[in-house]
Amino acid sequence: MSPKSEEQFEAIRQERKESLKVSALKLFANKGFKATSVMDIAKDAGVSKGLLYNYYANKDELVKELIITGIEKIMGDMNMDFSQKLTKESFTRMIEINFNLIRENSDYWKLYISVLTQPTVTKLVSQEIFEILAPFFMAVTGYYQEKGVKNPMAYAYLLGAIFDGVGIDYIFAGEQYPLQEIKNIIIEKFV
């Protein structure tokens, strides 16, 4: 019936979409959303400008998908079980994994931070980000509640802010930034 099987076409499409996403992530993270043109992305992925519009309705939808799958990936890598309470050990492990992510997955971090900053992009995804991060936030709050601190929610907010701040400064300062030492201080003070 058809010249190629649907599975073959699907495979080709997934490959191309992935290739476009890889290029777009790299460029958005290192040049910024507005500063990256659709042509830049297509060139980097080795395809024509038109093909990008076969796979994504527009530039906005592309960045939206990038951010959401990015955060989901990071949350997945963090490998936390939100259904049960955090222990000292799992909490420490979570912090350590997060610091590894900052170093190893810095492009995702750059994109995520630039989203928090650039209001044009924020509008597109703020609700989704909030929903994805909610369980994480709840778990951390629960941990501090258990610990009996005065203001568990503020602690959770603060920890999130620290991750954001360390990430942004690491991006800015580069390899010389003392990630290890800072991680140790945080574990000492906040576990």
Add this chain to the structure above:
Amino acid sequence: MSPKSEEQFEAIRQERKESLKVSALKLFANKGFKATSVMDIAKDAGVSKGLLYNYYANKDELVKELIITGIEKIMGDMNMDFSQKLTKESFTRMIEINFNLIRENSDYWKLYISVLTQPTVTKLVSQEIFEILAPFFMAVTGYYQEKGVKNPMAYAYLLGAIFDGVGIDYIFAGEQYPLQEIKNIIIEKFV
């Protein structure tokens, strides 16, 4: 010799430049550098596009001046005397002033953060920012050295990261963000 005294002209020029800076700051902070057009700025300031180029060589120079005078203003408002050692009291006061700045001067913060993020803009001012922040960083490091912690420099970096992270999250979350409570935790843990 001149139809108006040089002082009069200078006053007019300073007024216009200031007006353009106010508009540019507002728009850069809330729309982003790339997303804000020169026309946007001129309209907001109530002047023509051409006049902007009478006062600033180009868009880059405008944002550069904004960022540098902005950080200098914040550092000035922080009112720290770097020539002498920080005490528990002055250190606490510094943290409190910084938190006030986050709330009261959020446009400067947004711009500063977006600079750290957007590589196009970063290149323009990274050296200057580094130089302006250096004394602050040294003083904080000295404080922790005096305190006898294991890694004073890492503490200074961490405190800087916390300011950045709290600032960015406050911008993102808005008025509901528990700035006060977080400030108290920081003072409790880091003074």
Add this chain to the structure above:
DNA sequence: CTTTGTTGACCAAACGTTCAGTCAAAAAAT
């Protein structure tokens, strides 16, 4: 008149987006 602030029409370049048309590959027909 001279000087200086100010304007807005103007420009080339770059932008996101569209779409008529091309092409290799596979199925169907011969």
Add this chain to the structure above:
DNA sequence: ATTTTTTGACTGAACGTTTGGTCAACAAAG
């Protein structure tokens, strides 16, 4: 085997806008 037909991924020229930046001309004021 060979030819024909059908498919959908893929291209790139073209479109309408918008951009950062220029400049000749004008306004205002001594």
